Amino acid sequence: MKKIGIEKINLYGCSLYMNQYDLALARGRDPERVLKSYLIESRSLNPPYEDTVTMAANAAKPVLTDQDKRDIGLLIVGTEGGVDFGKPISTNLHRALGLPPRVRNYETKHACYSAVAALDTALNWIAAGLNRGKKALVIATDFSRKHFRKDHEFVLGGVAAAVLVSDSPRIISYELEKKGFWTTDVYDTFRPSAFDELGNNQISLYSYMDALEGSYLHYVENVGDVDFDTYFKKNVYHMPFPGMSFQAHRLLCNLAKPRKKSEVVASFNEKNRPALRYSQKVGSTYSGSNFVGLCGVIMASDDLHPGDRIGFFSYGSGAIGEFYSGIVCEEARKIIENMALDDHLDARRKVTVEEYEQIENLRETYIENPNFVSDLSLLDNWFDSYYKGKGLLYLKEVKDFRRVYDWS
């Protein structure tokens, strides 16, 4: 079977962040406990003149050459934060990125699984040979809604990930025949309106664990003899918040062979902790989770080599779990290094809890608002210092519900 996988990858972790320590203090919670339980440092935040379209464009633009744009035949965008119930944001992105008309495009939805569903379609399209030599651009883009003073306020965030999928993978090639699935019908987290993002932590965590166990056992059944401890060099799990990754690894460790917590911690530190590198800074990773984990595990693992296998688990509320795997390519680290992800995240502006609340309150006035011009002056003209002249996409205005984007 020919190799198919990710040729290029990039993340966009917004232009603002808030420290979770500050939020915990402001909400009267023990900051040390919050940081330890959720394994988080900070969360990304968008100014109101960014949305899932701008995030996606800002993730994709740096990786695409003019030749790449000519080579793309399929554009799929996974999100649970689309800005229209009918028109897919892939069309906004098609224009913004300057792609040619002979491109099939659509948006996928399945909570945090949406982009892995998109990836799977892209991989199979190429594997079937129906791509006629073309490549696929898959983008994951999501950010949280307003959740002041709710229990899950510590597990919010936002990030976009763009991956160019082709039969010339340079980062990871996927083992298409090795997969496991698990599906159920549950209301764990869901977005029933343009304003709401509802959920029940306990139901969601239980459902996640069921999906992980169910899809992993299906993977093992399909693949055959799998020794969890040796088959995967590293593991990447869906990260609604980074701390969940530890619970996930703990479950699979004990499923393979019951062991003491200290042994689980040692295995986690070796095989999974590196995957948390970027999620600890952006917070909840939504549909981009597996890509954020992939970048982290490649950049933070000195013992990960070309040819090594990574096990992935994707979870989408609602719910689905999918367990799959891929093999690290020769140039993976060099290519991701060139994206300077740490520099990008370090360049974000820190906001206070008060500023975060102001931003979310302003953003709320933009939702379902047919006419407005984005306020670019907030946060001491952050637009002028971070965006202006940098070629980043932003939402300029909305006229009769039509969204107008522009490059800064």
Add this chain to the structure above:
Amino acid sequence: MTREEVFSIIKKNILDNLEDIEEDEIDGGKSMKDYGADSLDIIEVVSCSMRELKIKIPRAELSDIKTIDELTDKFMEYIK
């Protein structure tokens, strides 16, 4: 296995996973949250207990359970 034995396995896992709590303090009529457990702690207590009891219950079925007694009763259904 008796109900008492199931209860003591859950209790042991609560003691293993939570801090600053004595065995005598644990009251079946209370929720683990009353003893400072967060959502992740509860998941771990449930997973460890199921493993020890050699039972498999879809975890989503446990989401409405409020007290340790209710959890014990649910486990008993699967042990029988």
